[in-house]
Amino acid sequence: MQLNKKQSWFIGLDGGGTKTKAALCDSAGRIVGLAEGEGSNPLSRPWEQVRETLQVLMEQVCRRAGVGADEVAGVFLGLAGADRPQVKAWIEDAFLPVWGERLHIDNDAVAALYSGTWGSPGIVLIAGTGSIAYAVAKDGRRHRVGGWGYLLGDEGSGYDLGRQTVVAVLRAWDGRGEQTLLSELLLRHYGIEQPDQFIARFYSSPNPRKELAEASVLAEQAAASGDPLAIRLIQQAADSLGELVETCRTRAGQDLPVVLAGGLLAADTLLRRQLLRSSRYPVVIPEAPPVAGCLAAALLRVNLPVDKQVKARLAAWETDGVEEDTHDGELA
Structure with a gap:
């Protein structure tokens, strides 16, 4: 996709089972809009509720930054279950008419991985409400282990x-x-x-x-x-x-390096310490949240570099004076 002069903004949404975070940045990685809402896993919430959550969050980050939809060059949705054909079809039916080729959809595990590797191959281990190990290999192939949901798996979550x-x-x-x-x-x-x-x-x-x-x-x-x-x-x-x-x-x-993500591993918990003691592989503890990984993915999709400066800006998203917009009531 070729950027035009007017399009210089990017939206990333990291959607899990319990909450969704949205952010908007410019082509240099400066984040100027944040929002948070309910979970957006279409396999654990009714799709119409998920669709509304995503739509409202995208509108919120644009409004907060004073950016129009026509100024957005890319939208990356990293959602739980989004790599499943039925879920991807729901998302495309809802948002392709608005965003067209600017819309990019992937599993939320990819967003978490990119928050630690910034687009390079690796394995992400997520232990939040649920659990999964997800690899993007050097040849581009993907491998997932776990992630079967609370009824069928989610061990260690x-x-x-x-x-x-x-x-x-x-x-x-x-x-x-x-x-x-x-x-x-x-x-x-x-x-x-x-x-x-x-x-x-x-x-x-x-x-x-x-x-x-x-x-x-x-x-x-x-x-x-x-x-x-x-x-x-x-x-x-x-x-x-x-x-x-x-x-x-x-x-x-x-x-491959292993990126640790999710609420149980993002902080210095006893669980994380125990896991690190027994690990036999290189471990990456991300400095940025998964929503920053979504923004990195959006930039990479249009061939913009995620260099040292961009990484630093995305990683500093919580300390640059950008306030979160957490109007959860608007998503009910």
Whole structure:
């Protein structure tokens, strides 16, 4: 695609199961608009809700930056499940009439990968609400391991660790499992008096997957306090994530760097430390969030360089005085 003189702006959207981040930058990587909304995984939310979320976020970042749609040279949507034919067809039907050849669609794993490799080959290990290992090899071939969703997989994810945490508390309440500090932490966190109230709390929740994922933070707290059961849960999660990476490396057949992404690995968590201790491969901890990887992908799609200066600008997106626009109510 050839740029015209008027088109010098780029939109990136990083859409996962629980939230979506959008950003707008110029051709030099300077970010001038940010927005955040609900999750945009079409496999876990109704498509019409996802479509509205994406549309509103694109409008928000343009409005915030004072940029018209006709001034945008590229839009990169990195969405969970977007590499599946049916999902890609939904996205194209909704947005191709507006954006045409400026629209680029890919899996959100690619966005997370590019936040660490800036377009170079590699493997990304994502442990957020869900989990997946995703490789883009040197020959362009792709390999994915895991990412089967909370009903069929997501081992080592926030959901999986959070669910195991709640299950451990319920087993202790029943007398089937050992007593654990997790019981006290979970009751306080959810504001309930005893574990049998978890039934009403989770089964009536509009998003039980997200609520259970939040419990993974309590496993970290309990493990840091020396709780033996919580320590085992963290180790189990690290082993599961390590298995995803090792399997993906075997399938790719190449010595590729591994980028760590997702809420459980972006910070210096006990889970990340355990994973790093057992790793036998080069690890990259990104300085930029996945939405910056989306912007890098948008620039690369029109053959603009992502050089050292552009990388620095994209990586500094949170410290350049750009305020986030988080009007979640507009997305309901």
